[in-house]
Amino acid sequence: MxxxxxxxxxxxxxxxxxxxxxxxxxxxxxxxxxxxxxxxxxxxxxxxxxxxxxxxxxxxxxxxxxxxxxxxxxxxxxxxxxxxxxxxxxxxxxxxxxxxxxxxxxxxxxxxxxxxxxxxxxxxxxxxxxxxxxxxxxxxxCIIEDDVLIGGLSGVHQFVRIGQGAIIGAVTMVTNDVIPFGLVQAPRGDLDGLNLVGLKRRGVARADITALRAAFQMLAQGDGTFQDRARRLGEETDSDYVRTIVTFVTGASDRSFLTPGQG
Incomplete structure (x- = not known):
């Protein structure tokens, strides 16, 4: 009433x-x-x-x-x-x-x-x-995790997962999974780095941001498959933020991953 x-x-x-x-x-x-x-x-x-x-x-x-x-x-x-x-x-x-x-x-x-x-x-x-x-x-x-920002006029393909804290630029087509805290842009969705602005706005410690940057470089340039690199990260890191990426990459998915330098 x-x-x-x-x-x-x-x-x-x-x-x-x-x-x-x-x-x-x-x-x-x-x-x-x-x-x-x-x-x-x-x-x-x-x-x-x-x-x-x-x-x-x-x-x-x-x-x-x-x-x-x-x-x-x-x-x-x-x-x-x-x-x-x-x-x-x-x-x-x-x-x-x-x-x-x-x-x-x-x-x-x-x-x-x-x-x-x-x-x-x-x-x-x-x-x-x-x-x-x-x-x-x-x-x-699709699964869109917490604290994600998806830019205007973008499209996310069916069954895609976008990890926590990621950002998708405007006018972007996302056809594969996006790692947590990732930055995706360009028309066909390139994994172009980390969402550093979002991390800083949420008050993430400098040490964790440094660890994430190192993890991204290892994912981009390390030996073995993308999943192999992620598993090695899990064995070597003491950052909870990096472990979030590892858990995401090693989890179940119906799509492949956007990887650094590849759309």
């Missing part, structure tokens, strides 16, 4: 609207939607499907959240979408629910910012504090 709902909004029977929510004109909230406390839904927003939205989320006009996947294999099976607390979803963003073949869940974490015109496809898993800039597209089954 404490929610402020515009008379023109359509709230279907069964929807749960948390205390303190504001829902603007001409919104459509489906019957399986659950809004946490204090959400702000601006005008002309559509929220559908089995969608759970955390407290304090803001969704701007003409976003469509929880619509069915853009996947021809989807046949109407019940799948879900989860959006974490305090995330901001700007105008014309589209986020789809999952598919049965992909695990049935699309998730966007807490404190994210999805700028105007972004798309998050089925079964994508987006971490916390992720920024996706205008008109970028995340394909199905």
């Amino acid at each position: 404490s929610a402020a709902i515009h008379p023109s909004a359509v709230i279907e029977h069964g929807a749960h609207i948390g205390a303190g929510c504001t829902i603007g004109p001409f919104c459509h909230i489906g019957p399986e939607v659950r809004l946490g406390e204090g959400c702000t839904i601006h005008s002309h927003v559509v929220i559908k499907g089995d969608t759970t939205i955390g407290a304090g989320v803001t969704i701007f006009s003409f976003a469509v959240v929880g619509e069915i996947p853009q996947d021809l294999k989807y046949t109407g099976e019940k799948t879900r979408l989860e959006i974490g607390a305090r995330t901001r979803i700007r105008e014309h963003v589209t986020i789809n629910t999952g598919t049965e073949g992909g695990g049935g869940l699309t998730r966007v974490g807490e404190d994210c910012l999805l700028m105007a015109g972004c798309h998050v496809a089925h079964d994508a898993i987006i971490g916390n504090n992720v920024i996706i800039v205008n008109n970028a597209a995340i394909a199905g089954h």
